[in-house]
Amino acid sequence: MRRFAQLIDAMNRWLGLTLRWLALLMVLVQFAIVVGRYVFGVNSIAAQESVLYLHGALFMLAAGYTLLVDRHVRVDVFYADLSLAARRRIDIAGHLLLLLPAMAALFWWSWPSVRNSWKILEGPISVGGIEAVFLLKSLIPAFCILVTLQSLAILVRLVAEEFEA
Structure with missing residues (x-):
């Protein structure tokens, strides 16, 4: 199980360190849009939407x-004032009772919209x-x-720490 946690950590670490460059790209594209519009009188809806796509990809992924x-x-x-053991128990409860059910509900309720968007290539x-838009919804x-x-992955570590304590 710890190997599973390490693999997930490595994947999300790689994603985070790679996707952070989207923030710089987003700023550069937005700057180009503003310069294009106010200096050269050129406007592009696709360029404006690209900032939305970059923002969505950065924060969601x-x-x-x-x-x-x-x-x-x-x-x-x-x-912050609790003991390490109490914080660990709160974290375990938070993941099990709040975060994981929220992710399951969001996935469940968004999936029909995503599926339909792909079906028609929105x-x-x-x-x-x-x-x-089908990619954005994905x-x-x-x-x-x-x-x-x-x-x-975090739960695996927290539960292991709880049993070791």
Whole structure:
């Protein structure tokens, strides 16, 4: 099981370190859009939508990495003052009772929309936009899978630590 956790960690680490470059690309594309519009009077709906696609890919596909490096949003009013064992138990309960069911529900409820989008190869959001909304929607189940796998990898470690303690 620990080997499984290490493989998931490695995959999400690679994704996070690779996808971080999308942030720079997103800034450069947005800068080019602004310069094109206000300096040269040129506008492109597809270029504007590409920023949306880059943003979606960055945040949805790197969420597992964010969970791995423990940089996700945490409301820790009491958590920080608790013992390591108490925090570990809260983390186990949070993964089992909140995160994993939320990912399952999001996957379950989004799948029909993603499936239908692929069935018709759903076109652009706006006229003249990128003809790949089906790819954008596919980020939702990919997000669910990556976060679920990372959550399971974390759970393997937390449960192992709980039994070792």
